[in-house]
Amino acid sequence: MRKLSVFIGALLAVHVALLFVHPAGAAVPTVRDGLDIGVVFDLGGRGDKSFNDGAYIGAERAAKQLGARIRYVEPGEGSDREAGLRLLAAEGMKLVIGVGFIFTDDLTALAQEYPGVAFAGVDFAVTVGADGNPEPPPNNLAALKFREEQGSFLVGAIAALVGNSKKVGFVGGMDSPLIHKFEAGYRAGVKEVCPECEVLVQYAGVTPDAFRNPGxxxxxxxxxxxxxxxxxxxxSGSTGLGVFEAARTMNKxxxxVDADQYHEAPGHVLTSMVKRVDNAVFDAILRVKEHRFAGGIYNFGLAEDGVGYVYxxxxxxxxxxxxxxxxxxxKAEIIAGRIAVPSSR
Amino acid sequence: MTTNARTRTLIEESVLPPLVALVVALVAGDLLIMAYGQSPGVVWRTLLEGTWGNSYGFGQVLYKATTLTCTGLAVAVGLRAGLFNIGAEGQLAAGGFGAGLAGLLLPGGTPAVIAIPVCVFAAVAAGGAVGSVPGILRARFGAHEVIVTIMLNFIVLALLNYLVSAKLHVPETLHTPEIHAGAVPRLSAAFAAFHGSAANWTIVIVLLAAALLWWFLFRTRAGYELRAVGLQPAAAEYAGIRGGRVWFNALVTSGALAGLGGINFVLGYKHYYEDGFTGGAGFLGIAVALIGRNNPVGVVFAALFFATLSQGGLAINAMVPKQIVEVLQGIVIIAVAAAVPEVRRLLRQSVSKRKPA
Incomplete structure (x- = not known):
């Protein structure tokens, strides 16, 4: 019994002593008066080499170039998404960004509750009203959407021109309207430069697991x-890692997609269709800084440098x-509006 | 040993391990925080302020503790019967789905006094149904419940995922439409201070379930039989207790309790079933049961503790990565697992030393 008490007492003493340690450079809770921006990541969180990392890069660039102070929240479970947004909004952030379509409902509710805070949702899912027109989000909420079909169009053209074959391939993740957008653009790009080419299209599955099935x-x-x-x-998310693996094995x-994936299989990655989440996030922060933030739907296509290909x-x-x-x-034709890229099949 | 001394040992044995675990975790946390270049004092204070220090944070703690209590009770009742139910994750999801489905099927204006019990029953039944599978396999064929419950998680989660994404979801989301009836009011409706937090009256239902379980385990014959089978199945069998039936009942009860947790999110918070809402709460239930020493009262406190860590992780996220909280959870669990036998040994020593005097 005595041994135990000594053990507990000793540890407590160490703990109390450590409480007074203040390492140099430790974050001090700041007064909110500058360009304070909050970012809530999706459950995947930072380090996904795609989406969340893109948002991180954009926010860090804003920190450097615009002097923004960024606070990041990484949710641990579903209810943390709302909690994270709310925490940041309540602290008086100038702008709160939710990264991922899954934030759609929570962002809409919070934007109404905190009319004085600007909100932005990356890949925000705009609801379509009964009349078939998209319903505008609240006027302090910016829906940051991407024209993935335009970027896919360009890589489709590259695939057909470089492929030296009458067949080009497409592997999708979950068979869903979101990925059909990529497929439709890609197909159109292939046909644009090679009308007689055939596009082989396959999907990994019909559930979200199809995005993480490299096998x-x-x-x-x-x-x-x-x-x-x-x-x-x-x-196809991380399912694509299997595609790269196959390319390496077959020397093809x-x-x-999403980010520059060259390093997944150097020498076998022709290019990547990049979604510039970083640019969209930076742009939203810039608007806040210049006092011209407005809610609504923002589409990031080739013209806005929101999508593109790696060269x-x-x-x-x-x-x-x-x-x-x-x-x-x-690309110039699409930007000029002379080519219209389909976004569904 | 006098009765008094025995009670004292009992208290020491149940309170000391968590205490040891707590101080170990605190010091480990200090070191991690300093390794990250932050001040432990500031980080811990922020964690407390973000959880018990304001009513919103406290509401969130209550909300998270509600689900964790259910999964913790589920695992605890299994362990009391000598069964390790690792299927709480799938059972929790099934319960949430059951509640959501019932809420969707009920017509719009169904009064709450009817709708809520129906939805709660659906959750309990769905969780219990999932629990009955390892129950039957264990009682009839002696199939090991650990294997069955682990594997059943995959099957249940995949099936629910299919049902939601292929049949029931709102386009461009991973959730079903909102339920028509059966919504449980939030605490903020009665106490404005909880405004914005997800805490809801489900917590009362769950505390009631915890009390009922305590009464069942320690005050009824069936509960005694369950514990007897858990302690020594052969001896219990010899005493005339039918082990197979007890195992079956324990696993169904376990599943039902985990399923009950599903109403917290579905009826109390979002009012729809969302794929993946469980977020590991089923697995964390194992830790909750362990720290709570398989006692319903202990489980409630352990759930509060883990809920505090989880919500506190969000509050300190600006200073340290959230993984620090996950590491802390792990340290607490390991420390308790190690401290229980160690504490018992040290206490025995001191008791035997006391004796000759």
């Missing part, structure tokens, strides 16, 4: 490569100059 991704990709496909575009090419020192060797020129011309 299935590899299986689908191998079968497509064996049918004579040379380039596969994947829009794959196209990444840098890593993959320059894979994309010939004439292909690059052709794709840039297509």
């Amino acid at each position: 299935r991704g590899k299986e689908l990709a191998l079968s497509q490569y064996q049918q004579g496909v040379n380039v596969i575009y994947h829009a 090419l794959a196209i990444g 840098d020192e890593h993959n320059r060797a894979l994309i010939p100059d004439d292909v690059r020129a052709r794709v840039e011309a297509l």
Whole structure:
């Protein structure tokens, strides 16, 4: 008994002593008067090399260039999403950003409750009213949406031009309208430069698990490569890691999605259709700083640099100059509105 | 040993391990926080202020503790019968789905006095139905409940995922439409201070369930039989208790209790079933039962503790990564697991030393 009391007492003493330690550079709760921005990540959280990391990069850039002070919240479970948003709104942040469509309901409710705070939702799911028109979000809530079909169109053109085959491949994650958007744009891009080309389309499944099934991704990709496909575009989350694996095994090419995925399989990643979540987040913070934030639906397409494809020192060797020129011309056409890219199949 | 000394030992044995675990976790937390370049004093204070220090935070703690109490009770009742139910995650989800489905099927204006009991019953029945599978397999065929309950998690979660995403969901979301009836009012409706927090009257239902379970375990014959089978199945069998039936009942009760937790989110908070709402609360129930020493009263306090850590993690997220809280949870669990036998040994020593005198 005595031993135990001594043990507990000693630990308590250590604990109390440590309470008074103040390391240099420790965060001190700040007074809210500057450009205070709150960001709540999706459950996947930081380190997903896509979406959440994109938002993080954008916010960090705003911290550097605009002097914004950013507070991040990483929810641990479903009810933490609302709790995180609420925590930040109650602290008087100038702007609170929810990263992911899953925040849609919570953002809408909180925007009404805190009319003095600006809110933004990345990939916010705009509801369609009974009349078929989208219902505008509250006027302090910005819905940041992306025209994934436009970026997919361009990588479709690259796939067809570089592939040197009459067949190109597509591997989707969950068979759902969101991914059909990628497929439709890609298909249109392929047909634009190669009307006689065939697009092989396969989905990994019908549940969200289809976004995290690399085994299935590899299986689908191998079968497509064996049918004579040379380039596969994947829009399938971590299922795509299997597609890259297959590309490496078969010595073929794959196209990444959301972020630059070159490093997943160096030499086998033709390009990536990047979704510039960072730009959208930075843009929203900039609007707040310049006092021109307004609610509504913001679409980030090629014109806004919200989507695009990767062309840098890593993959320059894979994309010939004439292909690059052709794709840039297509991009200009889309921005000018002379090509309309379909967003559903 | 006098009765007095025995009560004292009993209290020491049940209070000391969590106390040891707590101080170990506090010091480990201090070190982690300092390793991250922050001040332990400031971080702990922020954690307390964000949870018990304001009514919103406290409401969130109550909300989270409600679900954790249910899953903790579920695991505890299993362990009392000598069964390790790892299926609380799936049972919790099934309960939530059952409640949501009942709420959707009921017509709009159904009065709450009818609708709430119906939805609660649906949750309990759904959880109990999932629990009956390992129950039957254990009682009839002797299939090990650990394997069955783990595997059943995958099956149940996949099935619910399919039902929601293929049949019932609102487009572009992962949840069903809102229930028509059976919503449990939030605490903020009665106490304005809780405004914004998800805490709701489900907590009363759950506390009632905890009290009932305590009464059942320690004051009824069936509860005595359950504990007897848990302590020594062969001896219980010899004494005329039918082990198979007790196992079946224990696993169904366990599933039903986990299922009851589903109403907290579905009827009390969002008013719809959302895929993945459980968020690991079923698995955390194992830790809650462990810290609560498989006693319903202990489970309630353990649930409050873990809920505080979880909500506090959000409050301190600006200073330290949320993983620190997860590491702390792990340390508490390991410390309790290690402290229980260690504390008992040390206490025995001191008792035997006392004796000759």
